[in-house]
């Protein structure tokens with residue numbers, strides 16, 4: 227898996243992993259990780275149907291960085307500690323709707339890093355930030371009905387399954403329903419971090 231050099235800022239996820247900013251500084255390794263995963267991600271994300279080009283990945287990361295500066299997004303990558311440095315393992319994201327005081331989380335992992343609680347730990351950190359310093363009232367998580375693994379993450383974190391948005395997702399092969407999960411600030415127990 228792609229190695230990244232030490233970043234300006236890291237946030238620990240236990241002893242084995244950290245969150246780092248998902249910016250153009252990691253464009254090369256992130257492109258490699260996306261390319262390795264795009265086929266499986268295409269089943270769950272409408273925008274992942276074609277292999278990403280380096281230019282498109284860079285442009286996307288630049289947009290994410292602008293979103294961070296504008297206060298509308300917190301784009302992060304999960305990296306695991308290895309003997310030769312940090313290895314990229316996936317991404318987590320918080321979209322922020324300031325006026326509505328609400329947010330939406332998204333995430334994905336390289337398959338080699340599933341089953342270690344990395345995303346659960348990463349989203350816990352995002353939720354601490356969302357309901358703490360950002361003072362959001364509500365965070366949402368959306369997934370297609372067949373994505374039971376993602377729904378397990380939502381339920382493990384205490385999200386409430388609120389309903390189905392009919393044909394809300396536009397996949398290249400046709401529209402699909404989305405399951406909406408919601409979590410309110412008063413329902414969140416901040417972690418010990």
Ligand SMILES: CC(C)(COP(=O)(O)OP(=O)(O)OC[C@H]1O[C@@H](n2cnc3c(N)ncnc32)[C@H](O)[C@@H]1OP(=O)(O)O)[C@@H](O)C(=O)NCCC(=O)NCCS
Pocket residue numbers: 266267270332333334335336339340341342343344345346347368369370373375376378379
């Ligand atoms: C959805 C996805 C991120 C879930 O990955 P995951 O590895 O199951 O989730 P986590 O990293 O939180 O790990 C949880 C697993 O690790 C285990 N685990 C180990 N240590 C753990 C810890 N400290 N905390 C929580 N879980 C832990 C859990 O028991 C669980 O395993 P189980 O499902 O067999 O019970 C991953 O399957 C993926 O990237 N899928 C493709 C993209 C995708 O669907 N994204 C979401 C679109 S909405």
